[in-house]
Amino acid sequence: MATPTAIKASGLVKRYGDLVAVDSISFDVEKGESFGFLGPNGAGKTTTIRMLTGLSKPTAGKAELLGLDVGSNATRTKGFTGVVPEVSNLYDELTALENLLFMGKLYGVASTERHRRAEALLELFRLQEKRDRPFRTLSRGMKRALTIAAALIHNPKILFLDEPTVGLDVMAARSLRKVIKELHDQGMTIFLTTHYLEEADILCDHIAIIVKGRIVAIERPEKLKEMAIKEQAVEFTVSGDASTLVEPLAALTGFKPIIVNSSTLRCSGTTNRLLPHICRAVQDAGAEIVSVNTIRPTLEEAFVRITGLSPTVMATEKGGK
Amino acid sequence: MRDDLRGIWCIIEKDMKTYYSKPPAVSWGIVFPVTWVLAFYLRNPVDFEGLVPGLLAMTALFSTTAAEAVVINFELRLGSLERLLLAPISMMAILLGKILGGTVFGLFMSSAVAVICALFLNIHMDWASFFSILLPALLAFSAMGSLLCLMVREVFEAQTLLNLPRFVMVFLSGVIYPLEAMPRALQFVAHLLPLTYAVKGFRGASDPNQGAPIALQAMVLMAFFLLFLFPAAKLLSKKFE
Numbered sequence: 001m002a003t004p005t006a007i008k009a010s011g012l013v014k015r016y017g018d019l020v021a022v023d024s025i026s027f028d029v030e031k032g033e034s035f036g037f038l039g040p041n042g043a044g045k046t047t048t049i050r051m052l053t054g055l056s057k058p059t060a061g062k063a064e065l066l067g068l069d070v071g072s073n074a075t076r077t078k079g080f081t082g083v084v085p086e087v088s089n090l091y092d093e094l095t096a097l098e099n100l101l102f103m104g105k106l107y108g109v110a111s112t113e114r115h116r117r118a119e120a121l122l123e124l125f126r127l128q129e130k131r132d133r134p135f136r137t138l139s140r141g142m143k144r145a146l147t148i149a150a151a152l153i154h155n156p157k158i159l160f161l162d163e164p165t166v167g168l169d170v171m172a173a174r175s176l177r178k179v180i181k182e183l184h185d186q187g188m189t190i191f192l193t194t195h196y197l198e199e200a201d202i203l204c205d206h207i208a209i210i211v212k213g214r215i216v217a218i219e220r221p222e223k224l225k226e227m228a229i230k231e232q233a234v235e236f237t238v239s240g241d242a243s244t245l246v247e248p249l250a251a252l253t254g255f256k257p258i259i260v261n262s263s264t265l266r267c268s269g270t271t272n273r274l275l276p277h278i279c280r281a282v283q284d285a286g287a288e289i290v291s292v293n294t295i296r297p298t299l300e301e302a303f304v305r306i307t308g309l310s311p312t313v314m315a316t317e318k319g320g321k
Numbered sequence: 322m323r324d325d326l327r328g329i330w331c332i333i334e335k336d337m338k339t340y341y342s343k344p345p346a347v348s349w350g351i352v353f354p355v356t357w358v359l360a361f362y363l364r365n366p367v368d369f370e371g372l373v374p375g376l377l378a379m380t381a382l383f384s385t386t387a388a389e390a391v392v393i394n395f396e397l398r399l400g401s402l403e404r405l406l407l408a409p410i411s412m413m414a415i416l417l418g419k420i421l422g423g424t425v426f427g428l429f430m431s432s433a434v435a436v437i438c439a440l441f442l443n444i445h446m447d448w449a450s451f452f453s454i455l456l457p458a459l460l461a462f463s464a465m466g467s468l469l470c471l472m473v474r475e476v477f478e479a480q481t482l483l484n485l486p487r488f489v490m491v492f493l494s495g496v497i498y499p500l501e502a503m504p505r506a507l508q509f510v511a512h513l514l515p516l517t518y519a520v521k522g523f524r525g526a527s528d529p530n531q532g533a534p535i536a537l538q539a540m541v542l543m544a545f546f547l548l549f550l551f552p553a554a555k556l557l558s559k560k561f562e
Binding site: 053054055056057075076078079081083085087089090091092093094102103105106107108 | 324327328331335338339340399400401403404405406407408409410411561562
């Protein structure tokens, strides 16, 4: 039996005059899945979210949420989706609790349930002590947390998160990722855009890589890494001078090893006899292996191989921050 | 429909709580009209009664439009208007919520000025007629304010843009200078402006022997409301395309 689809994009296009922001993208997100949209700034991630949530009309193509066409059922689809925009845009003058209650009321959550859920969300995001503080007085991390809480007040079936941890310090980002992971574990469908490779790797079941409005790959994170990195890589440390091993290893494996430091080399190759070759070369040189590490490919390496872009384009935050 | 009504109410309630005390709303919506009323009263208390309809109409105009600039442009700047657009209510409901937010502010202000004039300055007022003209006037001014405010982003830009029609109307719509005494060409222009019908309406409410039929003025003002409402809805929709 096929798994029901939570989000379906079919040939979505968004043009602004001559600029093609999103260029005929298609993908399916299953119910309960955490789907990441990974790409550099200006790749079309936010535009895609805006089309999926009914905030912006596609120039061509169709978006469906739980089988409903977003274009013709926007009010209904908005009722079961929660959206966390890139900017924490709750109301400065309202307190943390008032913001949550307002959002609950706007989404038609009954009064008793609204209060119960607001308190529960404040607890989940550890904001109970700040419940009566105006939004403007909260720290950036707290504002972000409250913005996510506000998107959850009506218990949505699908949660859209646009760059949820951008601009946050390490601890605040880690704490938010933990909550997002918990929501996913509870079965919520999550669609998340990010330009943090690590975040996509940790949080997503599937990742779509988008560059210049086009999807260049959609796969599980592990599969993406495998697709991009075919060679095996081993880093090892020897008791003596590692540079004497460079030539013998190159002759055995066909790949020249990289000198990491005076006693450490990184050796890569497509052969599955890489480790025996290393052992032989080290033995022939009269040295001893002190430690061996198998290097697993990272998502960053996969991203670079797939897109041809430098990882630095992903390190630059929006607005040049 | 029920969701839209709930949404409209939520927006009005939140805007009242959040924005009515913001400095631009207070300065342009309260201080400015009150200062004008007092200035005209102190200058000539004897003939003040004749100026009351115009000053009431001007209060309605300034208070609603000042409130619109705050309830719309603060949210445009902070991105929180987008939050409303993500809620399961129609775009028209959001716009009506914003327009009614300005209308309620104008209702408080104009009613307060009218009550003060009636109680302390012994100005006669037929209250049924007064509210019959006040409500459509507030709606028309508020819709006009929303249309203009949606054209810009910042509150100060909105207040500056609003001053153009506000001051043109104050001088051409019979607030200070009687319409009948104006050249015919200006009288024609005056009849293209909503404030003219509000002034005529309030004149009728304060003196049944003066002004044109209240119902007719109210209908013209409702027509102005619709005339501003639909382009404003289109502009809002276009802004978030």
